[in-house]
Amino acid sequence: MKITKRMAIFIIILSTFLNTFAEVSYKLGANKLELNVISIITNYSLFLGLTAYGVSACLLIIALRGGKLSVLYPIFATGYVWVTLTSIYFFHEVLSLYKIFGVLFIILGISLINYNNQTNHNNLSNKVLQ
Amino acid sequence: MKTSIYAIIGVFIASLFGGIGALYLKKGSDNIKLNFWKLIKNYDLIKGILCYGFSTLLFIPSLKFGELSVLYPITSFTYIWVILFSLIFLNERMNKYKWLGLILIVIGVILIGIGS
Secondary structure, three states, X not given: OOOOHHHHHHHHHHHHHHHHHHHHHHHHHHHOOOOOHHHHHOOHHHHHHHHHHHHHHHHHHHHHHHOOHHHHHHHHHOHHHHHXXXXXXXXXXXXXXHHHHHHHHHHHHHHHXXXXXXXXXXXXXXXXXX | OOOOHHHHHHHXXXXXXXXXXXXXHHHHHOOOOOOHHHHHXXXXXXXXXXXXXXXXXXXXXXXXXXXXXXXXXXXXXXXXXXXXXHHHHOOOOOOXXXXXXXXXXXXXXXXXXXXX
């Protein structure tokens, strides 16, 4: 299947939100985490998180077929913003200037790392998905 | 909720294993074939997946002992490990954007660490 640039961007946005969903589910699961088998296998948030994370990773690989890393990775990196915002909303964590600037630096850093990268990783993901 | 230093160390080590996992996946992906026997005999691929698994296994319990908005950004250290490992083990070339990006990520994580 040919993935157009526009589709790649749509898929990476979907992947980013699923990834945020996964992290929040992990946190919910971790809060209920206890060292006993029954409580772990009935910890639905944990499995929901793992599933969402898996789907998100697959979508990321698919998106990389159709777009450049320099475009797609900065979009994916906005996940740090969404995770921070949902943590404040759901877990009543505190927003501080440190967190705001920390997240901004991280996103800028991830974007810069991929700035010069023109590969669209067609070879790799075609091999995986052929 | 205050974030425990052990949770921060746990996520930090998880990011290290994420980086090692990426290195093995890259090595494994060089000879990937969609054939079941070849896939399970692709030891680099399997080591990569095991590293990712271990990384997740370390990350999730760490989240119990701290704020998600502090611990999740620390996972961005994976990018740093990946760059350093590609430089050392895959002989990939650095450029000024990568160095600058690397420094910005470190500053970002330190800022979030100080804030907690």
